[in-house]
Amino acid sequence: AQKITQTQPGMFVQEKEAVTLDCTYDTSDQSYGLFWYKQPSSGEMIFLIYQGSYDEQNATEGRYSLNFQKARKSANLVISASQLGDSAMYFCAMREGNTNAGKSTFGDGTTLTVKP
């Protein structure tokens, strides 16, 4: 079974509007971390936001917020006031496991296109 599922291969949003990118995950661990990364066409992966499984509040970082619904095992990324520079591939990821560095799993990604 896939550990991280991103059901939207591609999304379009109008500039200045908000957009939600979906992510669901599967784990039996009680302690895990959920991450979102942005990958522009240049290829570099850029960390956006983190949510720990025990965090009670939804994470926010500037225009990014994470809608964490633990019971549903979903961790959707919300980008407010979209900008043209937000056009990129977005990856949801989870880290779990017993080793110090954990095991990382990434979703297939969602390509976001912001229209002017």
Place this chain on the structure above:
Amino acid sequence: ETGVTQTPRHLVMGMTNKKSLKCEQHLGHNAMYWYKQSAKKPLELMFVYSLEERVENNSVPSRFSPECPNSSHLFLHLHTLQPEDSALYLCASSQDRQRPFGEQFFGPGTRLTVL
């Protein structure tokens, strides 16, 4: 230099060549990772080193050989590769001791083409 650097940025090699990818992190992190990103495939974790000890090897073929001489440097030695090994190879680092795990910082990647 800051962050995570990778060299070379682009590499073209024949199937009989031997080459190495280099990654260096300037963040004082204690864990480093190699990922493979192929077209139309999710990011695949290849190797994880924590405190210079390999803790994860995700069934990667032996033609890929990692080396972590210290906490700042990570190498991926390549030999007798196949054309399907052509991909973007990303290095990452993180500061991890116990859970919750820290975010990973990625390098710019090496675009590898195997002819």
